[in-house]
Amino acid sequence: MAQLFYREALNQAMCEEMERDDTVVLMGEEVAEYDGAYKVSQGMLDKFGPKRVIDTPISECGFAGIGIGAATYGLRPIVEFMTWSFSLVAYDQIVNNAAQVRYMSGGQFEVPIVFRGSSGGGLQVGATHSHCPENWYANVPALTVITPAFPDDAKGLLKSAIRSNNPVCFIENEKLYGFKDEVPDEEYLTPIGKARTVREGDDFTLITNSGSTHRALEAGKALADDGIEAEIIDLRTVKPLDMDTILESVRRNHRVLIVEENKPFAGWGAQVAYEIQALAFDELDAPIMRVASRDVPQPYNGNMEQYVLPNPERIAETAKKLLA
Amino acid sequence: MAQLFYREALNQAMCEEMERDDTVVLMGEEVAEYDGAYKVSQGMLDKFGPKRVIDTPISECGFAGIGIGAATYGLRPIVEFMTWSFSLVAYDQIVNNAAQVRYMSGGQFEVPIVFRGSSGGGLQVGATHSHCPENWYANVPALTVITPAFPDDAKGLLKSAIRSNNPVCFIENEKLYGFKDEVPDEEYLTPIGKARTVREGDDFTLITNSGSTHRALEAGKALADDGIEAEIIDLRTVKPLDMDTILESVRRNHRVLIVEENKPFAGWGAQVAYEIQALAFDELDAPIMRVASRDVPQPYNGNMEQYVLPNPERIAETAKKLLA
Amino acid sequence: MPTVDKESSGVATVKTSTLLPDLSSAQKLELLEQMLLIRRFEEKAAQAFQQAKIKGFCHLYIGQEALAVGTISVLNQDDAVITAYRDHGHGLARGMCPNECMAELFGKAAGCSKGKGGSMHFFDKEKHFFGGHGIVAGQTPLGAGIAFAQKYLDTGRVTLCYLGDGAINQGSFHESMNLAALWKLPVIYVIENNDYAMGTSVARSSAGDPLTKRAVAYDMAALQANGMDVDDVREKTAEAVHLARTESQPTLLEIRTYRYKGHSMSDPGKYRTKEELQKHMDRDPIALYDLRLQEEGVLDQETFDKMDERAREIAQEAYDYAEKAPEPAVEECYDDIWAPETQISEIPFRHRLIV
């Protein structure tokens, strides 16, 4: 198996799908001539030309809406937000149009579109640029929200998202673009809506996603040194939730820790916690705990930002409280 | 005490505060010459003139930002969204500017602004016009989210919100504008961040807000006929949560039902459920249950919409399951 | 062939050269028929609203009939149309079934959107009618996107995207115009300038006059038409459509019109005088066209009365149909959220009820 960067895996996914299907186009700021602000679309302009790899003005609301309109007409646009923080100016288009045109038309129109881009904190870009929008979009009934943590999932899930006949919010993580790992050489699709157990353990169940998965794995190692074995589930898809995988693990471990980068108030972790206690109340030996970003705007200062994020130390500490 | 409509109570709050403080202004679509789309600002143009009661073009992003900028300069704007559904085009201004300018400036600038307007479903205005944005805003660290259910709270809380030195999302409910109830004649402020027990009962604790409070009270009556006594807590303020009042009741009743109009995935009810089980795990005799809007876009058809909303029947049924 | 050129005003305009073939008498009568149908359909909808058979919002098109009918009449069947929430007129002009439209207003399963969309959200894929959109100007990027796809797929088709005079002040429209001009998209933005956004006149909402100036920023072609005169509407629209079809250039088309009824059924309309309303009703688009056709000898009073009678019948039939049509089952609220997956396996849990 080839070792690929997360960004390369995403690039392969888009290239393979564009070769396979002429109706797939990529549009966004700097995706073409600049090869992408984070180089995710490197080389795609040369491969597919300016008709299919399209630089846009800084008009997220406008080009998100253009993607949606084009999708209702039969194209399968990939709309890149340089970061999801900039999708806030396009929030209305995504919520009211991408997610509702099918319903409001009584099922007449399909909206096969993928919104994708970077997200999250940790790189000291400050409060306006560090948003984690999983919960803002997962709350919207028709939207599917995918947040891959590894290159192989990034590729397989993006290919599935592009082939989906429905709107998908594909939320990447800026800190992971440079993460390298094995990716199968042959073509494959990763199923949407299935979580992945990335570490087995019988002391407690840790549920996480995206960049937090890596911090959780770090914490898992540290805990193992203290003889605590965490079972770590990477959701991969935040909505719909794979409750089967979650509950199966909870029934074995009886203790649950959720680790998310969302700000805590009604972050996705709150929903996972709610569903677990609703569906497996008697299985719980202790309250479900969460490690989310602290409930403050993202600070620029590096130490402060690490303190605000769900870092391995906080995760390990909280796990110990959970088992106390 | 005078009997006032919810809309009149809001009107009184704004008028009293504008008389008290020249820096308070009201701006929004149709608030002046038209007396407000829902007549909340009736007569205010005549009282305060066009300098302070200002009709805007249909530019929510623009005038929300103007309100924020003016607030940093010392005014105390009340920005009306005809409905909160239309705040989606201003989401970036509220999240990145209103909620973060103080933090990003190291505390130099204050943003004393109130965003207010109608929200919610039940009047068959369809998917684009029926949003309940409590969780979208409550997730944002610096924002305070208020959702009054009764005329007296509407008045007292709006007055407090206007006097707050910080950004407040004041989310009214369209179905309540025509609701009439007693409002004290003398001046008063209702404290932000304090829930209100609107029905006492010792069988279970029901936590709700805004329009859902009224549906919950209806259900409470029906349940009482079957000998089931619900204690109903109207949050009034969704963020910050009054966990003291909630936990005090939970410790007595040991069973909890949350009723919210938010769509379920990471609605505010998920956060309340999470915190209760985290802070009072051993007090719970049964899983916390929620009745939220169903996880579908808002349909136009009346029966279908009632089926989607948390209606009294669903609330009562769920309560019975909770007690089974 | 029209070409963009700039007037001293700085507004790029389209050189008018008549592009429209003369209409046959039958075709002229058809235009009149469509306007009459919209008028009577809307009157019937108003009645149903007062009877509380229609709920929510109901924005009537009465007074603006020549605009939808005139613009759409110069399109091909497979060109695309998209508009805002005041969409009954456009839907009917596009050939949507009056019964299904009225059934939608009644929220019935037989409605064009299965009773899920309502008055503001008419859709008809077969008729290339892309809605019916409730958020002011929210449809304007979609219109550019449809035109983007039409061009990408080499369809030779064009898109008419309508918006109100109040909608021009939404950022989404500005972004759409820049993108349409920059990418040369075959979209025509039709501003239905009926002088008011709810109770706010154009003068109180929009700096700059005339509204065609909004195109100058983007070197976009711009035209004005008299929305009370279906022939003038047709001619100007034809110029814009030709420019879009032959040169893939967008146009901003401002059409002056007027709505006779309130903004929605719940609007008393205190912001305008009876005289102002009367002034506009005196140049009623239907009466005007009726007169013209009678002068031309294409029509006599008797035929007109028959046509009007027929329009009333169709509206009444639609009313009866809608009333008799069955309510959708409430559980159907879970349908039509997602298109079935065809290229990947169905996504598990998606249809799970969240507890």
Place this chain on the structure above:
Amino acid sequence: MPTVDKESSGVATVKTSTLLPDLSSAQKLELLEQMLLIRRFEEKAAQAFQQAKIKGFCHLYIGQEALAVGTISVLNQDDAVITAYRDHGHGLARGMCPNECMAELFGKAAGCSKGKGGSMHFFDKEKHFFGGHGIVAGQTPLGAGIAFAQKYLDTGRVTLCYLGDGAINQGSFHESMNLAALWKLPVIYVIENNDYAMGTSVARSSAGDPLTKRAVAYDMAALQANGMDVDDVREKTAEAVHLARTESQPTLLEIRTYRYKGHSMSDPGKYRTKEELQKHMDRDPIALYDLRLQEEGVLDQETFDKMDERAREIAQEAYDYAEKAPEPAVEECYDDIWAPETQISEIPFRHRLIV
């Protein structure tokens, strides 16, 4: 007094009549000093970034110095300034303390935003500097809002709101211009046209040329200036400021400039040629003004060298100060979220840690 009038282009312009008093030699040298300070401060920041003492984004102002210095030099101390994320130059031109600015870049507690804002989010209330905003064009409604308050409070003050050439395509800017023109707000929108938005040239992002046409839609005054010539910048800005102050009218002021460095420190800048860059560096705003002052006899080479030396020293002092300054305690992340309540009792639970 300047008055708005329309040219054949349709662009409303301000009749130029010289409003600026002649500068004393000392004042001229001060302008040069400010430009030099910005240049050397930014070079030092670049160095610190390469040393990883500055993190995140760092957008340098080198090449654009005459723009911030020239525009701000015609303001009163109590006029307001607000800009985007490329804000170091504006902050320094506004008189912010270089030490505090550098400390902010280093994320230190002594920074102008306590290390919480970073490069993109400089603020200084005392200097009437309203930031420092990271979301493209997100500051443009705020600028109109500050002007709204200035007018409401009868301050007689005006607001300079800067944005980039790429930012003109955000809906928020369009809405802001319409509102500013409609409400006659004393705001001047300064487009810093450095020809690129990251790697995208104006021609690839913006339909319509010149950018001043964006004002036509709103009958707003518009002016252009040469951003490499501080005197031209001052003259055109003075016209706009005068119009805002005396008639409370907004102006769109497009100033042509160029950035020598990458968009941010991480940009290799492949999208432009060395020749293009050289062409602009040959009309360097500092060299140009130095030459002019030397020709005028206001300055000789020796004095210039001294001034430049001093600018380097200040930058180095700022660097040293920032490096020595203490880190904020991480728990301070919970401070500065809310202003203390003064008219109502403190809101309970607000400072509760959410479990």
